[in-house]
Amino acid sequence: MREDHGYEAELFARVDELLADLSAQRTPLPPPRERTRLRKAAGLSPAQIAAALGCQAEDITAWEARTREPIGIHRAAYARLLEGLKALERPELNQPPARPTPAAPPATAADQPEQPTLFPATDHMPSSPRSKTGSAQPAIPTGPLAVIDHTDTLVAHFTNGSQLRLEADDLVSLLQWTLRSGLRGDKLSKQGLERDCDPLIVLTPAASAALHLPVALDDRTRLRLADSHPVIIQLRQAGFSLTQRGFGPWPSVFRPVRNNRRASVQLAVTAWGALSQDGWNLPPLPPADLARVLGAYTNRLLTPRGSTAVCGVELMTALRPPTRPRRAPGGGGEPNPRGLHTVLEPAPPEAPDAHPLARGRLPEQAMEEEAWDWSRPPSQQETAEFPHVVGLDTNLAFAVASSGLAVGLNSPPRHALAPAFDDKIPGAWYCDLTHAELDPRLPSPFTATGQTPTGPGWYTTPTLAYAQELEIEVRPIEAYLRDETGPYLTSWYERIRDAYLATMADLGVHVKVPQADYLAAMKTLAAADPALLGLLAAIKATAKGGLGKLREGPRDITAPYTRWPALNKPTWRPDIRAAVVSRARVTLHRKIRKMAEGTGRYPLAVLSDCVLYPAHAPTALDVVPPGPEQQGVSGLLRLGVNPGFAKEEGTQSMSWYQQQYDEGINPARYVKAPA
Incomplete structure (x- = not known):
């Protein structure tokens, strides 16, 4: 017989947990129709109930339809919530439900259905679990x-x-x-x-x-x-x-x-x-x-x-797991075809410079699908007509570009010579685009510098698909293609989008408002709740860092062309990151091209997802068209909180722009005035 006291305590704890689960499973619930009625009578949405119970809105919908029933602590917490909602309907019984005993499942934020802020004040401190006063029951741990x-x-x-x-x-x-x-x-x-x-x-x-x-x-x-x-x-x-x-x-x-x-x-x-x-x-x-x-x-x-970058890539894995339950008899697990489960080597042009595959590679054989760093001198007419410059920054530009994007999954890249271009096949294509005739007032959509290509180069599928959209001949010389494809990042983007919009709403910035109202709301953002601003920054950093992790480089100083740990992860996929960056760049080019066609206004500089325009007045409203109901014009840069819409990054004088440009600095980097 073992005398390990710690082991005995652990065994007893597991037994207590099992008994609590069984007890929770027997918690009675009202009929499905009554569950729905109680929620609607309280003016609560499934999403609000889900947030309180720590589950998903679709779970609440399923419980109300009885296509699925809650289990474990969720069942007991849901029953407690419904009991409370029912009591609220009867004034004579309008008392909070009794606190659960320590053996009961945990209470949740559902005890207070309406909270005016994210951080309501709390002034209670429950007694110790071993308190002998009997004056208060202890709080029970709840949440993640x-x-x-x-x-x-x-x-x-x-x-x-x-x-x-x-x-x-x-x-x-x-x-x-x-x-x-x-x-x-x-x-x-x-x-x-x-x-x-x-x-x-x-x-x-x-x-x-x-x-x-x-x-x-x-x-x-x-x-x-x-x-x-x-x-x-x-x-x-x-x-x-x-x-x-x-x-x-x-x-x-x-x-x-x-x-x-x-x-x-x-x-x-x-x-x-x-x-x-x-x-x-x-x-x-x-x-x-x-x-x-x-x-x-x-x-x-x-x-x-971990870091927000770690959280970003972990979110991808959590939403698209590498394994799934085996459908064949016997159960167990099998690779999930919708996730990333196989460690793959990149195609040679996709490999970063430090990668073993880059040894001996000529610079022009490396694919450089990166964000823009481009600027141009203003014309004499622009200098005379526009005393100001205005920066427009796209909300979650790269996360938006990942939505619905078909990327390679678990098959290695397949080499092909002189293939016909197919915009439905993710890959790296070697193609000559030097013959493309482009407006010099716009950055080239085919290079990170915004300059016209000087020779053949490696491009991702979104870049060449956009070249075809511009009626430019696309004739690949060779390619590395990925046959097993899917929209791997779509659910990842949607969760980030919803988190971002919910937090912006908490900060008082809402969708579908006139552009002027959006600008006014954004100008008050700096004075908002610092905790909410920290949450917003963390959400945005999670999106940006997660995409960066797809091409994570070596952390420690190592010999050139030596493998590093990140290369052994199924989520180390520089090809996916390149496709996302490419799509973000060509999407922005499409918008500024249409802005030029519709307004006659051309950008002066672009840095990543921030575009600088000449302006008559120091406001973004001078640059973007008002559109229907003052909400902008679809297909152009427009102001709003939605991902893919733009915010005002900053304003400066045209003389400031000229000085920055003359000093060899991209003015888009510093258009935002220091706080």
Whole structure:
């Protein structure tokens, strides 16, 4: 018989969890029609209910239609919500539902259906789980994460605003509590075999100090705690292991698989920059507000698990899992044809300069599908007529370009000589476009410099498809083609789009408003809630960083043409990134070309997704046509919050533009006045 007290406690915790799940499964629910009626009577949408319960809006719709029933803690929480909504209909019973006992499933934010802000004040502090006063029941952990702070003891702050005092006094006991707590996040795709998301534990600097972690990391090169540190030794002695990246700002700690269950916890050490660098630039926030910001990020995107770039590519994998349940008898898993499950070598022209395939490659044999960095001198007429320049920046330009884009999936590139161009086949095509006649007042859509090609080059499918749209002859010399294709990034874009728009709405910037109203709303954005602004910045950084991760370069200084770890991931796909960048560039060219045709106004400079135009007045309203109902003209640059629409990046004088250009600087880089 084993005398390992920790093992016994873990067994008892698993038994308690199983009993709680069985109890939750038996929670009665009203009939489907009554569920719908109660929700509508309260003026709540399925999305609002889903946000409170930590699930998807389609889940609520399915529960109301009874095509599917909630299970586990979601069933109990849903029943509690419906009971509360029913009580609200009867004034004499208009009291909040009784607090659940510790054995009941967790309460959720559904206890307060209407909250005027993302961060309502909270002034309650539940008693300790072992309180003997009997004056209050303890809060029960809920949601995908907790922010751990320390005053006289460790305190867990949850995403619904509740708090819980903990009796943990070291990292091992905190991890053991986490694994028993029920904190977790639902997986984003039902088609994959992947398990639910690991719980996230965020440590404030005060909590880190209380858990005997150093104030800063001594190893600034590898950004990890030394293996000889007492905390690491204690973790090993308790049976915990670390991933290969070790114990850094975002460590993942786990125990071996037992009974087909993996017990792992994701940590974020804020004292080491976990939420203030690597794309995260959240302002200093009280623990309760930090929990709510991260809860909103989780509900709208995914549970944070590293830099925003890491989160961006993890979101791709979560929505398009590499495996799916096997359809043949016997079950198990099989590769998901809609995901990326195979490590592939790039085609030679797609390989970055540091890649082994780039050894001995001539510069002109490398594909350079990058964003624009182009500017031109203003004409004498433009200098005389326009005293100002205005920058227009496209919202989520590259994320938008990924939507509906057919990219190669899991088949290696196939080489072909003199192939006929097919705009439905993703690939790298070697083609001569030097014969293209282009307006010099516009940047060339075929090069990153915006200059006319000087010889044959490698292009992605979107670039050559646009050349055909411009009635330019396209006759590839050779190509590397990908036969297995699909819109891999569409669901990724849609989740980012919805997260971005929801957060902008929280900030008071809404869709379908006149362009002048949109500009006015954007001018007040800098004074908005810093927490919401931090959330917005994190969402945008997740989109940008995720696409960048598709072509991740070597982190450490290595010998030239030496493989680096990222090359061994199925999501290392420079061909997909190149196609997205190409599509974003030609989409912008199409808009500025149509702007020139419709308004006679030509851009002076472009940097990535920011375009500078000459203007009579220092406002974007002078550049973009008003259009129907003052909402712009479809197909042209137009002002609005929607992804793919534009915002005013900044205004400057024409003399300022001329000075910048004369100094060899792209003025689009600095058109935004410093804050």
